[in-house]
Amino acid sequence: xxxxxxxxxxxxxxxxxxxxxxxxxxxxxxxxxxxxxxxxxxxxxxxxxxxxxxxxxxxxxxxxxxxxxxxxxxxxxxxxxxxxxxxxxxxxxxxxxxxxxxxxxxxxxxxxxxxxxxxxxxxxxxxxxxxxxxxxxxxxxxxxxxxxxxxxxxxxxxxxxxxxxxxxxxxxxxxxxxxxxxxxxxxxxxxxxxxxxxxxxxxxxxxxxxxxxxxxxxxxxxxxxxxxxxxxxxxxxxxxxxxxxxxxxxxxxxxxxxxxxxxxxxxxxxxxxxxxxxxxxxxxxxxxxxxxxxxxxxxxxxxxxxxxxxxxxxxxxxxxxxxxxxxxxxxxxxxxxxxxxxxxxxxxxxxxxxxxxxxxxxxxxxxxxxxxxxxxxxxxxxxxxxxxxxxx
Amino acid sequence: xxxxxxxxxxxxxxxxxxxxxxxxxxxxxxxxxxxxxxxxxxxxxxxxxxxxxxxxxxxxxxxxxxxxxxxxxxxxxxxxxxxxxxxxxxxxxxxxxxxxxxxxxxxxxxxxxxxxxxxxxxxxxxxxxxxxxxxxxxxxxxxxxxxxxxxxxxxxxxxxxxxxxxxxxxxxxxxxxxxxxxxxxxxxxxxxxxxxxxxxxxxxxxxxxxxxxxxxxxxxxxxxxxxxxxxxxxxxxxxxxxxxxxxxxxxxxxxxxxxxxxxxxxxxxxxxxxxxxxxxxxxxxxxxxxxxxxxxxxxxxxxxxxxxxxxxxxxxxxxxxxxxxxxxxxxxxxxxxxxxxxxxxxxxxxxxxxxxxxxxxxxxxxxxxxxxxxxxxxx
Numbered sequence: 195x196x197x198x199x200x201x202x203x204x205x206x207x208x209x210x211x212x213x214x215x216x217x218x219x220x221x222x223x224x225x226x227x228x229x230x231x232x233x234x235x236x237x238x239x240x241x242x243x244x245x246x247x248x249x250x251x252x253x254x255x256x257x258x259x260x261x262x263x264x265x266x267x268x269x270x271x272x273x274x275x276x277x278x279x280x281x282x283x284x285x286x287x288x289x290x291x292x293x294x295x296x297x298x299x300x301x302x303x304x305x306x307x308x309x310x311x312x313x314x315x316x317x318x319x320x321x322x323x324x325x326x327x328x329x330x331x332x333x334x335x336x337x338x339x340x341x342x343x344x345x346x347x348x349x350x351x352x353x354x355x356x357x358x359x360x361x362x363x364x365x366x367x368x369x370x371x372x373x374x375x376x377x378x379x380x381x382x383x384x385x386x387x388x389x390x391x392x393x394x395x396x397x398x399x400x401x402x403x404x405x406x407x408x409x410x411x412x413x414x415x416x417x418x419x420x421x422x423x424x425x426x427x428x429x430x431x432x433x434x435x436x437x438x439x440x441x442x443x444x445x446x447x448x449x450x451x452x453x454x455x456x457x458x459x460x461x462x463x464x465x466x467x468x469x470x471x472x473x474x475x476x477x478x479x480x481x482x483x484x485x486x487x488x489x490x491x492x493x494x495x496x497x498x499x500x501x502x503x504x505x506x507x508x509x510x511x512x513x514x515x516x517x518x519x520x521x522x523x524x525x526x527x528x529x530x531x532x533x534x535x536x537x538x539x540x541x542x543x544x545x546x547x548x549x550x551x552x553x554x555x556x557x558x559x560x561x562x563x564x565x566x567x568x569x570x571x572x573x574x575x576x577x578x579x580x581x582x583x584x585x586x
Numbered sequence: 587x588x589x590x591x592x593x594x595x596x597x598x599x600x601x602x603x604x605x606x607x608x609x610x611x612x613x614x615x616x617x618x619x620x621x622x623x624x625x626x627x628x629x630x631x632x633x634x635x636x637x638x639x640x641x642x643x644x645x646x647x648x649x650x651x652x653x654x655x656x657x658x659x660x661x662x663x664x665x666x667x668x669x670x671x672x673x674x675x676x677x678x679x680x681x682x683x684x685x686x687x688x689x690x691x692x693x694x695x696x697x698x699x700x701x702x703x704x705x706x707x708x709x710x711x712x713x714x715x716x717x718x719x720x721x722x723x724x725x726x727x728x729x730x731x732x733x734x735x736x737x738x739x740x741x742x743x744x745x746x747x748x749x750x751x752x753x754x755x756x757x758x759x760x761x762x763x764x765x766x767x768x769x770x771x772x773x774x775x776x777x778x779x780x781x782x783x784x785x786x787x788x789x790x791x792x793x794x795x796x797x798x799x800x801x802x803x804x805x806x807x808x809x810x811x812x813x814x815x816x817x818x819x820x821x822x823x824x825x826x827x828x829x830x831x832x833x834x835x836x837x838x839x840x841x842x843x844x845x846x847x848x849x850x851x852x853x854x855x856x857x858x859x860x861x862x863x864x865x866x867x868x869x870x871x872x873x874x875x876x877x878x879x880x881x882x883x884x885x886x887x888x889x890x891x892x893x894x895x896x897x898x899x900x901x902x903x904x905x906x907x908x909x910x911x912x913x914x915x916x917x918x919x920x921x922x923x924x925x926x927x928x929x930x931x932x933x934x935x936x937x938x939x940x941x942x943x944x945x946x947x948x949x950x951x952x953x954x955x956x957x958x959x960x961x962x963x964x965x
Binding site: 270459462463468471472473479480482483484486487488490491492494495497498501502504505507515518519570572573574576577580581582583584585 | 588589847867871880881885886907908955957959
């Protein structure tokens with residue numbers, strides 16, 4: 195038996211033995227998603243067990259090196275693991291900005307001590323991270339950020355304000371863009387700091403959104419002392435790290451559609467029913483299949499991009515393409531789910547109405563094409579870096 | 587299987603690129619159109635394509651072919667799409683070969699496959715009867731006669747039907763008009779008595795014949811596959827064709843897109859390159875994404891055909907739908923962004939739009955593929 199097939203057999207057996215039955219059902223509500231962290235509220239014993247087992251195996255981050263808490267798997271082995279998890283509809287054990295965003299940047303730019311300190315805790319879901327990027331005056335024009343970090347000899351003194359900090363009120367640590375050199379050109383005075391959200395002087399305030407939820411916060415820094423060893427990379431070179439991390443963030447946001455959810459057509463079948471072997475609502479059926487053609491084409495593109503990266507091929511600015519297309523697709527998915535539910539989808543409050551989950555999800559998805567770089571910014575990047583159009 | 591090209595495939599891509607650019611570029615397409623060439627392609631080019639192994643790309647090595655497979659065939663089709671090269675690649679090398687490989691007896695394979703690989707025998711698929719693609723919609727009848735059958739009916743849009751030596755005809759030996767069961771495939775010599783072949787010139791300057799069958803006598807040995815069980819073979823032939831067309835349209839899209847982006851970098855209005863206008867930049871960037879998605883679906887479909895993936899039909903429809911939509915957008919945007927000059931016959935951009943339209947219609951557009959996909963997915 196080829197190695198990869200014996201790996202598949204072992205993986206299948208391990209998942210059979212270790213994935214709790216409750217973790218093999220579709221994610222239905224927010225609490226079904228596990229974010230880890232010091233103050234993690236597990237929604238069930240099974241959720242906790244699943245995270246512990248996968249974390250111990252390094253399979254929360256299958257392709258990270260084992261010395262940093264990863265699974266040390268090859269790309270092909272990681273594909274097998276993913277397909278075996280899909281086979282039994284296993285939930286992802288851990289959702290984490292540490293995994294999707296900070297981890298790749300730490301692996302590339304962090305020093306050995308930082309990697310050993312932070313990566314294993316990310317892998318095991320022990321520390322939950324948030325991202326200090328946007329500011330009230332620095333959205334699409336992120337490099338105009340003003341939060342300052344003054345060099346005080348043995349530490350930096352951080353002052354300023356961040357906004358749209360996802361789950362800042364629940365996070366343990368923050369990776370944060372700060373200005374260390376106010377005299378340098380705007381892209382050159384930026385540094386990348388890691389610090390504990392429990393540090394004196396850090397405060398957060400949730401922002402209420404159109405969905406009624408408050409996943410984002412305003413985050414304030416008032417004379418926060420950050421040890422010098424918490425600087426990642428080189429002072430003044432933080433913009434390179436910021437951009438590198440954004441490419442991972444964009445891929446992560448773009449990739450959301452393939453996270454093992456029911457497809458639109460599966461939901462439509464249940465909700466709308468069938469007539470003469472086709473979906474009862476033939477008008478919506480056409481819309482749904484057009485969406486699924488794009489969703490499938492996009493999923494295959496994600497796969498191809500990863501395969502090409504592995505083979506050292508591929509084109510630049512792909513993260514912008516994936517972010518742009520993936521988020522627009524997710525928005526189209528949410529629109530269709532609303533259409534499928536008709537007027538029932540408009541329900542907003544009350545347990546009998548599912549607390550308006552569907553409508554809130556639809557509203558939440560509107561942010562997908564804004565956060566992490568708007569669709570328009572990503573189209574600008576493609577025009578400039580890939581198509582090399584003038585003056586973009 | 588990874589969605590990347592291996593070294594052999596990259597070599598085929600490069601040699602196909604070089605070949606069609608040199609031997610059958612867009613200028614040659616224009617020349618064939620302007621001269622109202624009766625054949626519709628250059629037979630010398632086809633002979634060279636046979637020497638290159640392109641004609642026999644799907645023919646197994648045991649029958650004298652190159653046996654490179656569908657990914658390689660797709661790379662050749664993509665180069666054909668970029669250069670708008672006219673050749674019986676689809677009709678003969680893809681459709682004819684797949685029909686023989688999927689349904690042919692050892693005798694039929696031994697008789698025809700080597701001739702295809704040598705470029706010495708042209709095939710055409712005579713299946714569709716309605717203007718909108720509907721493969722089970724077959725009224726042409728095959729009734730027992732002598733030691734074989736008599737065929738009666740009419741076929742439309744038979745690609746390269748006017749030059750084919752052998753037609754693969756789908757006819758009904760039993761069953762109702764839209765039933766897959768009861769369809770039988772026949773290998774019919776183009777010189778058979780009772781066969782009427784009328785060449786039609788199409789918008790893309792390719793040829794698609796209308797064919798009438800009036801008591802055309804075929805031998806029992808000319809049945810391809812089993813009597814009444816031809817639909818499964820026909821589906822394989824069509825899926826190979828859909829994936830190949832997806833690849834050709836990908837070539838059409840990429841070339842149209844490249845030419846358009848180049849134009850955006852040259853054309854000046856209001857004292858600046860029009861490519862500096864954000865309204866055009868965003869549309870071009872969106873189009874780039876669509877073409878990349880089309881590329882992924884096309885490669886997946888070709889890989890599925892090569893590996894005998896049980897979802898090959900699904901991926902073929904997906905690729906045909908997505909690549910068709912990308913080609914439609916790429917060529918429409920191509921003409922629009924060229925402005926007035928894009929409407930003229932002087933420049934080539936319009937040729938790409940014409941070819942994209944024809945290729946979209948061939949073997950089902952997105953409406954057909956979407957319906958087929960939804961049915962395969964159970965809705």
